[in-house]
Amino acid sequence: MxxxxxxxxxxxxxxxxxxxxxxxxxxxxxxxxxNLLIVQIVQYKSSNSSLDNMQVDGLNLRDNPSLVNFNDNTRILWNGPRNWILVSKKKDILNEIEQKFNDNEFAITDISHxxxxxxxxxxxxxxxxxxxxxxxxxxxxxxxxxxxxxxxxxxxxxxxxxxxxxxxxxxxxxxxxxxxxxxxxxxxxxxxxxx
Amino acid sequence: MLHIKCPHCGIRSQNEFSYGGDATVKRPELNKEVTDQEWDNFVYNRVSPRGKHLELWQHLSGCRQWIKVERDTATHEIFNTYKANEEIA
Incomplete structure (x- = not known):
């Protein structure tokens, strides 16, 4: 296919x-x-996890409007309060995200397609x-x-x-x-x- | 066209927002006995004031958040905007 x-x-x-x-x-x-990986990351209102130690591909999630945190492969876009869009050339990052972000505190959705x-x-x-x-x-x-x-x-x-x-x-x-x-x-x- | 200051994103065009009705309506307390009139007032009956009015808007094409907007219904002047969970004195 x-x-x-x-x-x-x-x-x-x-x-x-x-x-x-x-x-x-x-x-x-x-x-x-x-061929970009696009993942929406949403932190639930009930979550008390600090974002300071949460990194994806070495990048922090920052709750600052309009700010893009980026490196050569990955860009993390602010999408709303506690809501980010991660765009990356590295597809295997999805596994890293799913391992790092607890199901009970974050909603992770692959919206690449x-x-x-x-x-x-x-x-x-x-x-x-x-x-x-x-x-x-x-x-x-x-x-x-x-x-x-x-x-x-x-x-x-x-x-x-x-x-x-x-x-x-x-x-x-x-x-x-x-x-x-x-x-x-x-x-x-x-x-x-x-x- | 109106420009609305989203408390999360800053000043944006009205095109990005969707009107959500009167923000002063309070839902009757949970498990409290309510009369038909009280329920009618909550669900259907609305005042249509001329002047300052507190409204709900959603930043639908922006941060997707619901916000409260204090707007003059006659002049469309916007005095203040608040986050949805913000208490207004």
């Missing part, structure tokens, strides 16, 4: 939009990211996001994340880099194709390369 990515039917490689006569380096780049992930990179990337998302992107910095909506669809946006801007956008897999259409449609005026 082969697995199909969330954007298998819509993501076509090539150059689109107003890209004629522009240097490829200055164009937006849009790609689909697959329920998300569509779009990465957008380029100096106009922020403008593309502004077109569909009501968040004030002027205050978003590198290694911060947020939950919001893009054209009415719930999304999580993680800012990976700021030189040039690079964002990872997580949407529900069921909305993946609509989200991809919205993002690429908003990118047409700048011209983009789908990788």
């Amino acid at each position: 082969s697995s199909l990515s969330a954007l298998e039917n819509v993501h076509a490689k090539g150059q689109f939009g107003d890209s004629e006569g522009k240097d490829d380096k200055n164009l937006l780049s849009i790609s689909e990211t697959t 329920s998300k569509a992930i779009i990465e957008i990179e380029g100096k106009e990337a922020k403008e593309v996001l502004k077109k569909g998302c009501p968040f004030n992107f002027g205050e978003l910095e590198k290694n911060q994340s947020l939950n919001s909506t893009y054209n009415g669809m719930s999304v999580t946006i993680d800012m990976l880099n700021d030189d040039p801007d690079k964002y990872r956008i997580f949407g529900l897999r069921s909305f993946g194709e609509s989200l991809y259409h919205s993002i690429t449609d908003a990118s047409l005026e700048f011209g983009y390369i789908a990788k």
Whole structure:
């Protein structure tokens, strides 16, 4: 059995939009990211466990809004009070999480297959996001994340880099194709390369 | 469009929130005998005040938390927001 990515039917490689006569380096780049482990970690209200000693892949869970704790392989996004989304290239981390976090105090859910992930990179990337998302992107910095909506669809946006801007956008897999259409449609005026 | 200050996330657009009704309604105490009128008041009957009103909103597309919002129903001015479990003097 082969697995199909969330954007298998819509993501076509090539150059689109107003890209004629522009240097490829200055164009937006849009790609689909697959093969990431995505785990939601929720600490129950009744839990009294201190988070200070709880580490995953050497990273702490911090209850600070918008903060992303990260290393080369793993990023832990704040998703709400006592609620985090862990995104990692290392799939075997799931075992580590299940061993470290007690069932009676934490809910661990593997949501790797329920998300569509779009990465957008380029100096106009922020403008593309502004077109569909009501968040004030002027205050978003590198290694911060947020939950919001893009054209009415719930999304999580993680800012990976700021030189040039690079964002990872997580949407529900069921909305993946609509989200991809919205993002690429908003990118047409700048011209983009789908990788 | 309103901008609502979520006590967890900060100022966000109303688009991210969902209205959840009157936050002043109190559920009758558990196991207490209640009259039909008291139950009706809890389940159905609502006042529709003009002016300051305490409302429940959920930050549905943000941190998913329920919050209380003190809003003027006539001008839409928002005076304060609170966490759902916060006691308000």
